[in-house]
Amino acid sequence: MKKRLQELFAITDHGAGQLLYACLTGFLVYVAELSPLALMMYYIKHILAHQGLSLTTVVLGLVLVAFVTYVFIYLDYNATYTTTYQESADLRIDIAETLQKLPLSYFTQRDLTDLSQTLMSDVERLEHALSHAVSKTIGFVTYFVFLSVTLCVINLPLAASIFLPIFVAALALSLSKNMQKKAVKKYWKQLRENSDSFQEAIELQEEIKAYNLTDTIHQKLYQQMEKSEKTHIISEILQGIPISFSNSVIRLSIGLVILVGTNLYFQHQVSLLVLLMFILLAIKVSDGTEDIILNIGEILYIDSAVKNIKELRAIKQQAGQDVTLNKFDIELKNVGFSYKDGQKVINGVSFVAKQNEITALVGPSGCGKTTLLRLLSRLYDYQEGQIAIDGKEIQKISTNSLFNYISIVFQDVTLFDNTILENIRLGRPEASDDEVKQAAYLANCQEFIEKLPQGYETKIGENGAKLSGGERQRLSIARAILKKAPIVILDEITSSLDIENEKMIQESLNYLLKDKTVIIISHRLKSIENADKIVVMKDGRIDGIGKHKDLIEKSVVYRELIETSQKIEEFKYQKNA
Numbered sequence: 001m002k003k004r005l006q007e008l009f010a011i012t013d014h015g016a017g018q019l020l021y022a023c024l025t026g027f028l029v030y031v032a033e034l035s036p037l038a039l040m041m042y043y044i045k046h047i048l049a050h051q052g053l054s055l056t057t058v059v060l061g062l063v064l065v066a067f068v069t070y071v072f073i074y075l076d077y078n079a080t081y082t083t084t085y086q087e088s089a090d091l092r093i094d095i096a097e098t099l100q101k102l103p104l105s106y107f108t109q110r111d112l113t114d115l116s117q118t119l120m121s122d123v124e125r126l127e128h129a130l131s132h133a134v135s136k137t138i139g140f141v142t143y144f145v146f147l148s149v150t151l152c153v154i155n156l157p158l159a160a161s162i163f164l165p166i167f168v169a170a171l172a173l174s175l176s177k178n179m180q181k182k183a184v185k186k187y188w189k190q191l192r193e194n195s196d197s198f199q200e201a202i203e204l205q206e207e208i209k210a211y212n213l214t215d216t217i218h219q220k221l222y223q224q225m226e227k228s229e230k231t232h233i234i235s236e237i238l239q240g241i242p243i244s245f246s247n248s249v250i251r252l253s254i255g256l257v258i259l260v261g262t263n264l265y266f267q268h269q270v271s272l273l274v275l276l277m278f279i280l281l282a283i284k285v286s287d288g289t290e291d292i293i294l295n296i297g298e299i300l301y302i303d304s305a306v307k308n309i310k311e312l313r314a315i316k317q318q319a320g321q322d323v324t325l326n327k328f329d330i331e332l333k334n335v336g337f338s339y340k341d342g343q344k345v346i347n348g349v350s351f352v353a354k355q356n357e358i359t360a361l362v363g364p365s366g367c368g369k370t371t372l373l374r375l376l377s378r379l380y381d382y383q384e385g386q387i388a389i390d391g392k393e394i395q396k397i398s399t400n401s402l403f404n405y406i407s408i409v410f411q412d413v414t415l416f417d418n419t420i421l422e423n424i425r426l427g428r429p430e431a432s433d434d435e436v437k438q439a440a441y442l443a444n445c446q447e448f449i450e451k452l453p454q455g456y457e458t459k460i461g462e463n464g465a466k467l468s469g470g471e472r473q474r475l476s477i478a479r480a481i482l483k484k485a486p487i488v489i490l491d492e493i494t495s496s497l498d499i500e501n502e503k504m505i506q507e508s509l510n511y512l513l514k515d516k517t518v519i520i521i522s523h524r525l526k527s528i529e530n531a532d533k534i535v536v537m538k539d540g541r542i543d544g545i546g547k548h549k550d551l552i553e554k555s556v557v558y559r560e561l562i563e564t565s566q567k568i569e570e571f572k573y574q575k576n577a
């Protein structure tokens, strides 16, 4: 049962246990709520038999009923709310931990808005359903079965009068279940598309204004909202019709019990007391069932949320063990990789990037240089061959462990909306303020930081929006210097720097790269002429490996790259070209 709940609602093992307990307390509350009815029957029985009741008996009875009901309601409240809120927090942490173990490929293939919706809104929907609907529904169904059996034993025709309409209503709901699920799924898909479009419209403000696209975007959003409204109405109607039908059918229970019961009474087959009890139970059960039908609606509503969470968990995670590495040669043997099935981007690549050496990757645009860096750092996992550091295959090393040894400086620097100090400290969270400032000094950040209003304490806006490209780049170098990792990967880091900035970071880069295994991509071929090893790539394969001088002689691709690079250096904008 616990496993089934875990599967049905994509919850944790602990959460399923708590939910099971909440179902039990829910059942007990329904049973406890029968106690006022039982007490009333007891009083009526005495009244009909012209027997008096002492005031103490009446008061004791009332106190007992109130106490029993209170205890079970309290237990149920505690089980349902406290534990479900705990579960939703656990669920979010569980999803966040799952996300951490996924390869980067997952994030590039999936819409990020969609992902954050799963983390926030899907879990919220699940949380609401777990706390308000699931345990109550399961508790009610158990109580319903228990009550049906008991009442059938007391009087079969009267019990059938209560339960027959309820079975018809349940059948109608069950038959319309798939239709409801489809409608709800469509509606949620539409909501996600809306979020995407709004996010795009906000994020791309610069492009929208520059290309005068305001009206076009406005119109697109307007059409989308109209479509969304229609989908919502259809989804409400498709849910509303079966629910209203079921609610009306359930109400027939009371009428049927009165009809069948009075006949039985006049035929002396049932006493007045039993008839009265069945009428009251019919009212109680039909009221309860009506609430449960709304709950069932909510449970169907979370179907798509549960699916999204399950899908996320089913993705293959990056496995690996924590290891200690002592040597830092990186050895690639016949490495092959494709982003999409059948389209190889890296094909049979083999070379060694040695410790204390600079290895440069060069090649025409799109030949796979950045992809290769992603494979080296396990941002993606290769499908063929092997990459090893200190003789250990990197796919057997946990990413946490691997990243202790690697610093990456990308061409697109990612900064957080936090202070300069904290952004640099990300390189080594335990570093002291002085160490952070020393790293900033070595990366030539000192000058621009001092000009900022609060110096190191200045908040730099979302993704460093308040800084120039060169300043952002230097901050990320400071981060890498602070990390002191033995392997340094640099991807096109000088591409967003002007000559002045580039000159400023040359020294700091030399400091960063000292005694490390360095792998570097640079389109400015001049900057890698002195590299210990240059790997020339073309169409995902290696075209040549060697020093600058050898390659000039033996690699046509390298020669062409040098020529193109020289032409770019000489490029001038011309009027009427």
Ligand SMILES: Nc1ncnc2c1ncn2[C@@H]1O[C@H](COP(=O)(O)OP(=O)(O)OP(=O)(O)O)[C@@H](O)[C@H]1O
Residues within 6 Å of the ligand: 108, 339, 340, 345, 363, 364, 365, 366, 367, 368, 369, 370, 371, 372
């Ligand atoms: N996330 C991705 N999903 C699918 N294809 C991708 C992805 N990233 C890159 N590619 C494709 O893989 C190929 C290699 O790209 P990569 O960025 O590795 O080349 P590059 O040599 O670094 O190019 P550049 O010098 O222009 O930065 C290209 O055809 C590119 O379109």
